[in-house]
Amino acid sequence: MPRYNWPLLPEILRTLFNRPITVQYPFGPLEMPERYRGRVDIQAEKCRGCGLCVRDCPASALELERVDKETFRLIYHPDRCAYCGQCEESCRFDSIYLTNDFVPGTPHRENLTTVLVDRKPEEGEESGGDDEPA
Template sequence: MINPGKMLKEVLCSLFRKPVTVLYPHVKMEMPVGFRGAIKFSPDKCSGCKLCMRDCPTNAITINKVGEKQFECEIDLGKCIYCGQCVDSCFKKALEVTRDMELAQAGKNKGKLKVTHR
């Protein structure tokens, strides 16, 4: 069976429907719960085992010792691929994923997140 203009009806209906385009960034978009966005580091939980550094596929995460049982974490957002492997590798749950996905920065060095012990 052939039917030229099969989509005509659908197309005309669309004219009176609201467009599905989301006018991002004027309209905020919410990512689902459990979305793998920026990595959050809690310095007080970190034991400095550096398993996350070992497993990170892109060497984006660095843990440095700054004092007795005090560690700082530096994440290069330009290198991070947001796979969340470091979160899985961490036994102390010092790392967790957030839903934050608006991470674009102007400049290479601005993309480095550094979290130190307060």
């Protein structure tokens, strides 16, 4: 009768009684590490539309559409984003940051595009001048 060498037998017996390491993702939320770089978000009230984040983004994931000094839109394209955090580093006003959330999946790229800031002059406020009547 041949004699078999079972080098994996101790490993098999050890893992037989342990819980699985995998996570049941669709049925339960994933716990992401604290420093995970997820989608870009912004505190819109702090954003001044200076464009430093747009200029420094190596993947061109941010786009600034400016109408005048006070009216602008900051658009985020997560399909282009490298999640490097350069936009967060270059923002002087600490308005842009990376969350630890996933970017939701979609079959169409255009559905991923997000308008982060849509700043328009308030009612009764003229865009372009900071002069107050005397």
